Amino acid sequence: MKTIYKWAAAVTLFCSFGSLVSCNKANCDDTITETTSTELLRTDQSWNGVDLPDYPQGKPELVAVKYVIPAGQKLGWHHHDAMNHGVLVQGQLTIIGLDGQTKTIHEGDVVVEMVDSIHHGENRGTEPVVLYMFYVSQKGLPLSVPHPEIPMN
Secondary structure, three states: OHHHHHHHHHHHHHHHHHHHOOOOOOOOOOOOOOOOOOOOOOOOEOOOOOEOOOOOOOOEEEEEEEEEEOOOOEOOOEEOOOEEEEEEEEOEEEEEEOOOOEEEEEOOOEEEOOOOOOEEEEOOOOOOEEEEEEEEEEOOOOOOEEOOOOOOO
16 A cells, blocks of 8 residues: 555656646757656655654545745744655745754755644745645645744744
């Protein structure tokens, strides 16, 4: 059963990311003649080194979300029940754990979010952040659980 989930997650990332990048004069080299494949990430841990949980039981729901975060904006404290990972395609995003641990991701970086750990993100840059996230979830499970009781600094 885990193999099916891993396969589904890989296909989701490949298909979703493939649709993000369109070839035009600004971002494609007309001399490319062969298809290439570059593995961007293979891990069983979130960005802070914590092991990811086992897959939940039941029918999977794969979700892809494009986030656009304006310059200077802070996201509220939240946690994720579902495993997720993504690719930052523009800007830089700083992720802060409730314990104070931080990680700044930049354009082209792949990130694996924390699961069941409270954190938030901040766009400390001067341009909007564009982030594509891919969730391995279950129907009815929220992608994010807010924690408004925790004050923002």
